[in-house]
Amino acid sequence: FSPSITTTPRSPTLLDASKCGNYDYDVIIVGCGVGGHGAALHSRAQDLSTAVFSGRDVGGTCVNRGCVPSKALLAASGRVREMQNEEHLSEFGITVEGGAQSVKFDREGVANHAKQLANRVKGNLEGSLVALGVDIVEGKGILTGKAHEVKDDASGKVYTAKDIILAPGSIPFVPPGVTVDEKTVYTSDGALELQSIPEWVAIIGSGYIGLEFSDVYTALGSEVTFIEALPNIMPTFDREIAKMAERLLIRDRPIDYRTGVFASEVTPGIPGEKPVTIKMIDAKTKEHVETLEVDAAMVATGRVPNTKDMGLEDAGIETQRGFIAVNEKMQVLTKHDGGEVVPGLWCIGDANGKMMLAHAASAQGISAIENICGREHVVNHDAIPAACFTHPEIAMVGPTEEQAIERAAKEGWTLGKSQGNFRANSKALAELEGNGIAKVLYNKDNGKVVAVHIIGLHAADLIQECANAVAAGTTVQELSMMVHTHPTLCEVLDEAFKGAVGMSAH
Numbered sequence: 059f060s061p062s063i064t065t066t067p068r069s070p071t072l073l074d075a076s077k078c079g080n081y082d083y084d085v086i087i088v089g090c091g092v093g094g095h096g097a098a099l100h101s102r103a104q105d106l107s108t109a110v111f112s113g114r115d116v117g118g119t120c121v122n123r124g125c126v127p128s129k130a131l132l133a134a135s136g137r138v139r140e141m142q143n144e145e146h147l148s149e150f151g152i153t154v155e156g157g158a159q160s161v162k163f164d165r166e167g168v169a170n171h172a173k174q175l176a177n178r179v180k181g182n183l184e185g186s187l188v189a190l191g192v193d194i195v196e197g198k199g200i201l202t203g204k205a206h207e208v209k210d211d212a213s214g215k216v217y218t219a220k221d222i223i224l225a226p227g228s229i230p231f232v233p234p235g236v237t238v239d240e241k242t243v244y245t246s247d248g249a250l251e252l253q254s255i256p257e258w259v260a261i262i263g264s265g266y267i268g269l270e271f272s273d274v275y276t277a278l279g280s281e282v283t284f285i286e287a288l289p290n291i292m293p294t295f296d297r298e299i300a301k302m303a304e305r306l307l308i309r310d311r312p313i314d315y316r317t318g319v320f321a322s323e324v325t326p327g328i329p330g331e332k333p334v335t336i337k338m339i340d341a342k343t344k345e346h347v348e349t350l351e352v353d354a355a356m357v358a359t360g361r362v363p364n365t366k367d368m369g370l371e372d373a374g375i376e377t378q379r380g381f382i383a384v385n386e387k388m389q390v391l392t393k394h395d396g397g398e399v400v401p402g403l404w405c406i407g408d409a410n411g412k413m414m415l416a417h418a419a420s421a422q423g424i425s426a427i428e429n430i431c432g433r434e435h436v437v438n439h440d441a442i443p444a445a446c447f448t449h450p451e452i453a454m455v456g457p458t459e460e461q462a463i464e465r466a467a468k469e470g471w472t473l474g475k476s477q478g479n480f481r482a483n484s485k486a487l488a489e490l491e492g493n494g495i496a497k498v499l500y501n502k503d504n505g506k507v508v509a510v511h512i513i514g515l516h517a518a519d520l521i522q523e524c525a526n527a528v529a530a531g532t533t534v535q536e537l538s539m540m541v542h543t544h545p546t547l548c549e550v551l552d553e554a555f556k557g558a559v560g561m562s563a564h
């Protein structure tokens with residue numbers, strides 16, 4: 059996540075709050091993750107006096123314990139995988155003296171790369187806030203129960219603002235019965251420190267986090283067993299893509315899995331002395347099915363909002379499993395069903411549960427500020443892309459094919475489908491990465507792109523063109539006439555767009 063500074067730096071704002079009348083600030087933001095940071099930058103760009111409560115955690119999950127360090131681990135481990143793959147190297151005509159297996163890595167060095175990158179991005183983030191004149195309050199912000207007020211839990215000082223944006227983010231969800239010691243049984247928080255590379259690690263949950271870490275672990279030499287509660291592995295992904303991912307990311311690697319089972323009891327071990335034990339029960343019958351003894355277990359079973367102890371009850375706000383209800387404009391509602399708008403209170407990012415992605419949090423922050431400024435704005439969540447940074451990557455925008463079929467039937471339009479292939483793409487073949495597809499789903503009646511799912515080299519970068527198309531309502535007819543650079547991976551999409559209108563790509 060790279061912060062962009064878009065306005066002229068100003069001096070601190072506390073004393074020159076010009077628009078906020080009787081308040082200390084125009085806007086106070088509680089939480090300084092990417093959501094809070096995005097909101098703060100946009101708030102200053104509108105010349106609003108702005109303060110952020112950071113809870114001593116500038117950058118939040120994404121920068122310190124999420125996107126940034128995990129991508130550093132994936133980058134380093136991906137290189138190890140590639141350089142140790144003798145067959146792959148020999149196809150390029152490359153040999154490594156002493157054999158590809160002589161390529162070594164240093165666990166601490168890899169871990170340091172992740173840590174240093176996180177610190178660097180955190181510093182950049184903090185620097186951008188300071189340069190723009192955002193006041194940073196280091197403590198935690200707690201609603202006092204009186205409108206427009208936030209208390210600093212460290213000093214007890216109360217600050218006021220015309221508008222308050224809650225951006226407290228999320229923390230790992232640990233299912234009941236699972237004991238985490240962050241050494242042998244850990245969440246992503248512990249895993250990112252890469253304290254060890256276990257010989258055999260069980261990963262509980264086959265979502266984004268589980269998949270990305272299976273990529274890191276297998277590249278660094280571990281064997282992985284997935285434990286997934288739902289009947290399919292990778293249950294939240296488009297089925298066709300998940301099947302292909304199973305071939306590319308699971309079957310060819312030292313990975314096996316159990317599906318339809320809950321990890322009901324997980325007990326930490328002692329490295330080198332006592333294994334981690336994992337009792338599994340059938341997801342339907344709840345009967346014990348198996349007990350595994352492994353070197354380590356990673357808990358990747360989703361995330362829950364970090365909204366405890368921030369004074370929500372005192373402010374008359376009822377949460378659902380901790381999630382704060384918001385309307386389309388990001389205004390906080392008193393409750394999830396039939397709640398009323400709480401004036402001057404907004405919630406963005408993971409805590410509102412709309413979409414747990416860094417760029418979604420930031421986009422919601424910008425949107426909230428637009429609405430605060432009186433310019434009505436609604437984020438189109440259907441046009442927000444997502445990516446899983448495995449090797450190869452998986453990326454998508456819009457509903458899965460299964461969801462799109464349902465949507466088309468319900469709304470009465472015809473679903474079209476067209477595919478581009480990496481195996482026919484010159485750039486992919488030059489990289490010896492011919493595995494993968496790009497699937498474009500569109501509305502046959504008006505030509506508009508509904509969703510795109512890609513698995514293949516640099517899918518995370520390729521998806522942006524598709525997200526822009528969904529956002530702008532571009533049709534496959536228009537896309538098929540747009541010129542794509544040759545030779546690039548973008549031509550995989552060109553093939554799919556052209557295929558949708560009966561043209562053939564070169």
Ligand SMILES: Cc1cc2nc3c(=O)[nH]c(=O)nc-3n(C[C@H](O)[C@H](O)[C@H](O)COP(=O)(O)OP(=O)(O)OC[C@H]3O[C@@H](n4cnc5c(N)ncnc54)[C@H](O)[C@@H]3O)c2cc1C
Pocket residue numbers: 088089090091092093094111112113115116117118119120121123124125126128197198199200225226227228246267364368406407408409413414415416417418419447
């Ligand atoms: C391992 C991992 C990898 C990920 N990879 C990606 C990825 O590649 N791409 C992607 O888009 N997303 C990724 N995510 C998800 C992404 O990190 C989150 O969606 C994003 O961080 C949400 O931003 P946020 O601002 O809502 O919350 P957070 O980043 O969680 O920030 C909230 C901040 O508020 C602070 N806070 C909480 N309460 C208070 C309070 N009362 N007062 C002051 N401060 C408070 C918290 O300490 C935290 O610093 C990943 C997550 C994980 C765990």
Ligand SMILES: NC(=O)c1ccc[n+]([C@@H]2O[C@H](COP(=O)([O-])OP(=O)(O)OC[C@H]3O[C@@H](n4cnc5c(N)ncnc54)[C@H](O)[C@@H]3O)[C@@H](O)[C@H]2O)c1
Pocket residue numbers: 233262263264265266267268270285286287288292293294319320321322358359360361413414415444445446447
């Ligand atoms: N690249 C990215 O964009 C990225 C990367 C990592 C995380 N994230 C975000 O972080 C959030 C959390 O990721 P995640 O992978 O933890 O959650 P997830 O919701 O993607 O996947 C969790 C999986 O765990 C399974 N599960 C839950 N309880 C279980 C149990 N007791 N036993 C066995 N399986 C169980 C679920 O069925 C599900 O498949 C996601 O919402 C994602 O948006 C994004």
